[in-house]
Amino acid sequence: MSEQPIIELNGVRKRFGRQDVLKGINLSVMEGKTTVIVGGSGQGKSLIIKHILGLMKPDSGSVHVFGKDINRLKKAELRDIRTNFGVLFQTAALFDSMTVFDNVALPLRERTKASEQEVREIVHEKLKMMELEGSDEKYPAQLSGGMRKRVGLARALVLNPKIVFFDEPTTGLDIARSNEIYRVFFRTQKKLKYTAVIVSHDVPRIFKLADYVALIYDGIIQDCLSPEEFQVSENPLIKDFVETTMGQIYTSEQMEGE
Amino acid sequence: MKILDFFEKTGDLALYYINQAGRMALFLLSTLLNIITPPYYKVSYITKQIYIIGSLSIFVIIFTGAFTGMVLGLQGYNTLRKFSSEGLLGSAVALSLIRELGPVLAALMVTGRAGSAICAEIGIMRNSEQIDALECMAIDPLKYIMAPKFIATVISMPLLTAIFDVVGIFGGYIVGVGLLGGNEGAYFSSMAKDVEFQDLYMGFVKSICFGLLIVWICSSKGYFVHMERNGGFGAEGVSRATTNAVVLSSVSILVFDYFITSIML
Numbered sequence: 398m399s400e401q402p403i404i405e406l407n408g409v410r411k412r413f414g415r416q417d418v419l420k421g422i423n424l425s426v427m428e429g430k431t432t433v434i435v436g437g438s439g440q441g442k443s444l445i446i447k448h449i450l451g452l453m454k455p456d457s458g459s460v461h462v463f464g465k466d467i468n469r470l471k472k473a474e475l476r477d478i479r480t481n482f483g484v485l486f487q488t489a490a491l492f493d494s495m496t497v498f499d500n501v502a503l504p505l506r507e508r509t510k511a512s513e514q515e516v517r518e519i520v521h522e523k524l525k526m527m528e529l530e531g532s533d534e535k536y537p538a539q540l541s542g543g544m545r546k547r548v549g550l551a552r553a554l555v556l557n558p559k560i561v562f563f564d565e566p567t568t569g570l571d572i573a574r575s576n577e578i579y580r581v582f583f584r585t586q587k588k589l590k591y592t593a594v595i596v597s598h599d600v601p602r603i604f605k606l607a608d609y610v611a612l613i614y615d616g617i618i619q620d621c622l623s624p625e626e627f628q629v630s631e632n633p634l635i636k637d638f639v640e641t642t643m644g645q646i647y648t649s650e651q652m653e654g655e
Numbered sequence: 656m657k658i659l660d661f662f663e664k665t666g667d668l669a670l671y672y673i674n675q676a677g678r679m680a681l682f683l684l685s686t687l688l689n690i691i692t693p694p695y696y697k698v699s700y701i702t703k704q705i706y707i708i709g710s711l712s713i714f715v716i717i718f719t720g721a722f723t724g725m726v727l728g729l730q731g732y733n734t735l736r737k738f739s740s741e742g743l744l745g746s747a748v749a750l751s752l753i754r755e756l757g758p759v760l761a762a763l764m765v766t767g768r769a770g771s772a773i774c775a776e777i778g779i780m781r782n783s784e785q786i787d788a789l790e791c792m793a794i795d796p797l798k799y800i801m802a803p804k805f806i807a808t809v810i811s812m813p814l815l816t817a818i819f820d821v822v823g824i825f826g827g828y829i830v831g832v833g834l835l836g837g838n839e840g841a842y843f844s845s846m847a848k849d850v851e852f853q854d855l856y857m858g859f860v861k862s863i864c865f866g867l868l869i870v871w872i873c874s875s876k877g878y879f880v881h882m883e884r885n886g887g888f889g890a891e892g893v894s895r896a897t898t899n900a901v902v903l904s905s906v907s908i909l910v911f912d913y914f915i916t917s918i919m920l
Contacts, residue, residue, distance in 0.1 A: 450791050472795075479793040490784035504792045507799065552792075 420616030483553030543574035709811030724826025777877030812866030
């Protein structure tokens with residue numbers, strides 16, 4: 398079966414005051430795959446996610462999700478589209494006056510007709526999946542950074558979304574905690590088969606999870622390639638990015654030439 | 656060039672304030688629309704907010720109500736004695752409280768206690784992406800967070816005002832009758848004779864309007880904290896928005912008080 402784009406951005410431009418941040422973003426995210434957007438800080442990576450989520454409107458260009466232009470939808474239609482989204486924010490964005498349990502239960506209580514018993518079962522199942530058993534009654538402020546992200550992920554996955562967005566999922570975490578998040582991601586995606594869009598600058602480790610890697614530079618997606626193609630791309634900007642973050646890449650042709 | 660700069664800055668400022676007024680007006684309309692359209696929010700959300708905004712304000716309302724009534728008793732008794740009209744103390748205290756001081760001072764107290772908390776809470780939710788998170792979960796923050804606060808404030812304000820009035824009237828009684836030796840019967844009989852339904856109605860309307868003003872201004876200042884002119888980010892941004900919200904609410908209460916009085920008198 399050929400791959401179908403589930404999200405398409407065409408010529409998305411966004412300007413803040415006199416600063417052009419996005420200068421015509423073109424990007425297709427394939428269904429069931431993991432697309433990683435990489436780029437330097439302040440290039441507008443998170444901004445792309447905010448446009449896909451409908452939290453920001455582009456100055457020009459269009460964002461299609463499930464074939465619908467989300468900036469032309471009515472509020473109720475946008476809400477319906479968003480029921481298919483799960484988002485892990487950079488800061489986890491947990492409700493700090495609610496316990497872990499209530500945080501994860503919130504989408505179920507507000508968006509479904511599940512009974513309190515069913516809510517309890519589903520929340521416990523998700524918390525178990527995230528290795529968070531026993532933390533139900535804790536408040537976000539009592540958790541470590543890695544645990545907070547895992548609670549955020551449990552909340553993002555609680556309605557079994559079709560697309561999950563990860564905004565810098567490992568920023569601020571040490572290597573062990575980052576690996577923990579990647580492990581949980583890998584396991585949950587395998588089980589729930591969601592499409593993932595990850596914004597990250599954890600290169601090269603994030604490449605292991607990616608089906609596609611897109612580089613944003615100077616407000617434009619320079620290219621969207623498989624991790625293998627990305628690492629040996631001849632595009633000077635991608636090459637420069639790869640060499641800066643990963644060091645010199647040697648292809649067999651180069652090695653033989655030398 | 657300096658002249659051009661001046662016009663540019665003035666234009667910028669004017670656009671900012673027009674934008675802000677439009678944003679706040681749309682925010683109010685959308686929230687009111689959310690209140691009356693389904694799906695409806697859980698009653699427990701409203702009762703929780705009534706507890707936070709109303710019940711927790713009772714102590715400060717009783718305290719300020721008592722002292723306001725006491726000072727009215729003190730000033731009123733001494734002034735009325737000059738005209739040998741001490742018997743009118745009851746109606747003077749009651750009318751001042753019911754028509755003016757009760758709704759205005761109770762609203763100012765609620766602004767300081769609950770309005771600031773509403774603004775800070777929503778501002779922090781905005782800055783820590785909690786409101787974005789709600790939107791992404793397809794939960795409308797206007798319905799989930801704002802609507803219960805609006806309903807709770809509009810329900811709480813008349814009740815708090817009534818408490819303020821009653822406590823104030825007894826405060827006036829303690830000073831005017833208990834301490835200064837005014838006539839007990841005259842205090843209450845003059846009140847019963849002079850206070851009419853129209854006076855109570857005016858106080859009631861004012862308290863509802865002030866409640867709506869407080870919750871509207873404070874919650875919209877928090878909700879749009881990221882769009883504040885001098886940068887609404889971080890703790891400083893929230894604190895600035897909260898200060899602005901309290902000042903704007905307090906000033907609006909006094910301005911609206913004048914207009915409501917002039918319309919209803």
